[in-house]
Amino acid sequence: MKVLIAEDQGMLRGALAQLLEMEEDVEIVGQTGNGQEALELVQQRNPDLIIADIEMPGMSGLEVAEQLQDADMPCKTVIVTTFARPGYLERAMKAGIAGYILKDEPINELIAHLRLIHNGGHFISPELASALYFSKTNPLTKREEEVLRQAFSGFETRQIASRLHLSHGTVRNYLSTAIQKMDAHSRQEAARKAEENGWI
Template identity: 45%
Template sequence: MIRVLLAEDQALVRGALAAMLSLEPDIEVVAQVASGDEVLDSARRSRPDVALIDVQMPGKDGLEAALELRSALPSCRVVICTTFGRPGYFARAMENGASGFVVKDSAPEHLVDTVRRVHAGLRVVDPALAAESLASGASPLTPRERDVLREARQGGTVAEIARALHLSGGTVRNHLSAAIGKTGAGTRAEAALIAEERGWL
C-alpha cells in the first residue's frame, strides 16, 4: 500500500481528494491536515510514503512545509498539488525537494498516476511548466526581500512591517526598494503583485 498524507486547507477539496485516492486498491490516505504548520507532526505520526501538499495554506505555505518534511523525513516523497501552475512555485518546489508538481485541474487519473510514479522514485512534472520555469529563471528576490513583500502585500506601513519582521524601518525601506527594482514595479504594492503572480512569494 502507498500511504498518503494530504495537506489542503479547503475541506471540500481535501475530502474529494481523499475519497478519490481511497478508491484505489493500492493507496491509503493515512492523514489529512489543513495547514502547513501541521504537516511535519502529522507525517511523523502517520509515516506516509507520499505527501500531497497545496501551496497556499494558513501558517507555513506548502513550499516551506515541503522543505521541512524532506529534511526531517527524507523517505517521504512530496508532490505539490496547487491551483496555480506558476513557474516560480514550480522552481521553488523543485529546490525544496518535491518529486512532483500537479495542478488541481489535472485529470484524476493523472494525480493517481503521479502518486504511484513518485512513490516508485520518479519525478513527475508538467513539461510546459518546467520549460516556462527555465525560461523565466530563478526568483531574483532574497529571502528577506520576499518576507518584506509578503508583509507589504497586507498593506501595512513601513513601521508595521518593521515590527512584524523585527527589523529597523531603514532596513525595510532598503529591502522594499531592492524588490521594487528587481520586479520592475513602480510601487511596493505593484512589486508584491508581480512577485506573487510569478510565484516568487
C-alpha cells in the same frame, strides 16, 4: 503506499481521498486543510507521500516541503496546484519536491504519477515545466522576498522592521531595491508583481 492529503478545500480533499482509497495499494493515513497540521501529521503517521496544495492556512504547501527537507524526513512531497507560477515551481524544486502536478489532471493519471513517485521517480506536469523554462529568473534576495511578503500582507515599514527584527532604515533600503528590481512605482506594485510570479 501511505498517503496524507493536505488541501484546504474540503470537498476536493474528501473526493480525492475517496478516489485514492479505491486503489488497493493506497492507504489514506490522514487529511487536513491546514499546513501546520499537515507537518504534525507527517511526524505522527509517517506517510510515504504527502499531497499538498500550495495555498493553505497555517503554512503553505511549499513551506511544508521546505520544513520536511530541513528535518530530513523520508516522506515525499507532491504539490498539487492550479497555479502555473514559475517562482512556485522554482522554490518547490529547491525544497526537493518529488511531484508538481496540476489539479485538473484526470484521476487515473494522478494515481499513475503517485505510483511513479512512490517508486523513486519524479513528475512535473508539462505545462508547469514549460512555464518555468520560459520564465524570468527571480531577481530578489531572500531578505527582499521577506520584506515584500510583509508589504504584500499590508504591513507598514515600522511594522515590517519590528516583525523581521531589522532597523527601519534597513527595511526602507530593501524595499527601495526590490521596487527597482521589480520595475515598479510603489511597494504595493512591487509586492503584487512578485506575488504574481510566485516569488513571495
